[in-house]
Amino acid sequence: MSDASQGLRLYNTLTRTKEDFVPIDPDNVRMYVCGPTVYDFAHIGNARPVIVFDVLFRLLRHRYGQTHVTYVRNITDVDDKINARALRDFGGEIASGTLSLNEAIRRVTEKTADQFHRDVAVLGCLEPTVEPRATEFVEPRADGKVDMITLIQSLIERGHAYVAAGEVLFDTASMPDYGQLSKRNLDEQQAGARVAVDAHKKNPGDFVLWKLSSPEEPGWNSPWGRGRPGWHIECSAMSAAYLGEVFDIHGGGLDLIFPHHENEIAQSRCAHGTDVMANIWMHNGFLQVEGQKMSKSLGNFLTIDQILSSELRFAMFELETSMAQQEVVRRWNGLGMRLAMLQTHYRSPIDWTSSRFELARTEVIEWHEKLKEISFRPGLGYDNVPEVVQALADDLNLSEALALVRQFARGSQHRQLGEALELIGLFDADLMGRYDLLVSQLDAPINRRVEERLAFIAAKNWAEADRIRDELLAQGIQLKDGKDPVTGERVTTWEVKR
Numbered sequence: 001m002s003d004a005s006q007g008l009r010l011y012n013t014l015t016r017t018k019e020d021f022v023p024i025d026p027d028n029v030r031m032y033v034c035g036p037t038v039y040d041f042a043h044i045g046n047a048r049p050v051i052v053f054d055v056l057f058r059l060l061r062h063r064y065g066q067t068h069v070t071y072v073r074n075i076t077d078v079d080d081k082i083n084a085r086a087l088r089d090f091g092g093e094i095a096s097g098t099l100s101l102n103e104a105i106r107r108v109t110e111k112t113a114d115q116f117h118r119d120v121a122v123l124g125c126l127e128p129t130v131e132p133r134a135t136e137f138v139e140p141r142a143d144g145k146v147d148m149i150t151l152i153q154s155l156i157e158r159g160h161a162y163v164a165a166g167e168v169l170f171d172t173a174s175m176p177d178y179g180q181l182s183k184r185n186l187d188e189q190q191a192g193a194r195v196a197v198d199a200h201k202k203n204p205g206d207f208v209l210w211k212l213s214s215p216e217e218p219g220w221n222s223p224w225g226r227g228r229p230g231w232h233i234e235c236s237a238m239s240a241a242y243l244g245e246v247f248d249i250h251g252g253g254l255d256l257i258f259p260h261h262e263n264e265i266a267q268s269r270c271a272h273g274t275d276v277m278a279n280i281w282m283h284n285g286f287l288q289v290e291g292q293k294m295s296k297s298l299g300n301f302l303t304i305d306q307i308l309s310s311e312l313r314f315a316m317f318e319l320e321t322s323m324a325q326q327e328v329v330r331r332w333n334g335l336g337m338r339l340a341m342l343q344t345h346y347r348s349p350i351d352w353t354s355s356r357f358e359l360a361r362t363e364v365i366e367w368h369e370k371l372k373e374i375s376f377r378p379g380l381g382y383d384n385v386p387e388v389v390q391a392l393a394d395d396l397n398l399s400e401a402l403a404l405v406r407q408f409a410r411g412s413q414h415r416q417l418g419e420a421l422e423l424i425g426l427f428d429a430d431l432m433g434r435y436d437l438l439v440s441q442l443d444a445p446i447n448r449r450v451e452e453r454l455a456f457i458a459a460k461n462w463a464e465a466d467r468i469r470d471e472l473l474a475q476g477i478q479l480k481d482g483k484d485p486v487t488g489e490r491v492t493t494w495e496v497k498r
């Protein structure tokens, strides 16, 4: 282990090994993560990279100082899937001329991006340092930050791109070590190529940097005509704009290794003439449903919003849940979902089940109830939990970190419990004591039912008495019958079944 890494080791997809992490500049540690394409609700699979890289962001901020880490997560708001969605949702208005396609696209992307922000805030994620939108980096900018058109121009000038049939294409043959990340070589790609479709390409693996737009499609003026960028060039431009030509960490889901990240690397390295684009490439495994990747195209997805709206069992009990209470339930759900995702190593697949989620939510609630006992105050650092920091520093070993959390909870080491949860992003100060508050509101309605049942028992109407007991149980309320030790009278208490 080198001293400069301070014990932080990360698995690098580029080398397929765990490496010491040594930042290029410890005063400004730089990380880029590919963000969502905003045309539909995010599903919980999309939440996984957001949560995983948030844990890393928190760890880096702890290691290098809160203001010494720059985390960029982009928003892809130009993509043909977005255009298709705008046509689907606003086709009528577009056809009648009351709405332009560009305006419709703006509505789709704004609504989706707002929803995404609302969702991830509840998952305990810090905001990234910057969240650039692709549409703002297509044309040369007043502030001189890297843009896509200039980047494509330099690729052409350096002999790495060519114009064919209205497209600008990256010339994969111009880069001898193309394919380093995914370990694919050009020959393999040739074999599977669809030659007819790609007849204008020099090589089947060549990919689009720029394509022409029809008058109705969104487009920007460029030296190659009015058009729009390919997906990969977006991230090359936005990462260089904020993090420079070479930076520390680049992340995303496993599915992005090829072609997205491979092509980002090709573009960035060839445009800037560098040996690497980012030193460490990190990829999270898939969230799966019955062994298959959760994805929009397969239709096997649950949106983040659906999970956040899951009711807590007791909240179903004839309670008038106010907006404020619903918000509390959403936040418990958010932390439960975060914990459920973090139980498995970030590189392994997770099978999502509702019982996994509900168990995690129960644990998070119990931990917050414990922290209430010491009125835990966050923001005081992590001095009492060096072992947790060490576990995370080992390529985010969360199972070890969470084993320590459970040990603290069992041993009533509340201070350590609080610090560990805060470091992992599983603590929400506003939620301490909120569970009791919700439960206390159940007192009156449940006690009324208990009284009714006691009256039935007194009248020996067992059937009705049992009916009330079963009804409550179905709503998550467990009754317990006992005897008052002094008077010998029947006493019934209740608890929320977890």
Ligand SMILES: Nc1ncnc2c1ncn2[C@@H]1O[C@H](COP(=O)(O)OP(=O)(O)OP(=O)(O)O)[C@@H](O)[C@H]1O
Binding pocket: 034, 035, 036, 037, 045, 046, 047, 048, 049, 252, 253, 254, 255, 256, 284, 285, 286, 287, 288, 293, 294, 295, 296, 297, 298
């Ligand atoms: N099931 C999943 N598990 C883990 N990460 C995922 C999953 N699905 C997508 N991601 C990640 O979410 C981020 C955003 O994904 P993106 O917006 O490109 O669409 P997508 O959800 O992958 O599309 P589709 O669901 O149609 O396959 C990427 O980093 C991607 O790797």
Ligand SMILES: [Zn+2]
Binding pocket: 033, 034, 035, 235, 260, 264
């Ligand atoms: Zn990207």
